[in-house]
Amino acid sequence: xxxxxxxxxxxxxxxxxxxxxxxxxxxxxxxxxxxxxxxxxxxxxxxxxxxxxxxxxxxxxxxxxxxxxxxxxxxxxxxxxxxx
Numbered sequence: 001x002x003x004x005x006x007x008x009x010x011x012x013x014x015x016x017x018x019x020x021x022x023x024x025x026x027x028x029x030x031x032x033x034x035x036x037x038x039x040x041x042x043x044x045x046x047x048x049x050x051x052x053x054x055x056x057x058x059x060x061x062x063x064x065x066x067x068x069x070x071x072x073x074x075x076x077x078x079x080x081x082x083x084x
Contacts, residue, residue: 025084035079042072 046069048056058065 028082031079031083035076035083038072038076038079042069042074042076045069045072 045057046066049065049069054062054065058068061068
């Protein structure tokens with residue numbers, strides 16, 4: 001029986017695979033409570049304004065109370081950009 005040929009070893013060896021660096025996102029502990037508090041305060045401000053026919057929360061502001069309520073809500077959205 002004839003002898004089998006010896007196979008050559010592959011010349012190319014692929015480089016070792018690099019593991020992707022894991023980025024651990026950690027949210028600051030104060031972001032979520034402040035964000036939710038601003039949302040709730042803004043919503044409550046607007047609801048109180050409508051329920052009391054404009055006499056509360058600040059009567060002198062008249063319809064600008066709505067802007068103040070939406071300002072709190074907008075500030076909540078601004079804080080939400082810090083949440084990871």
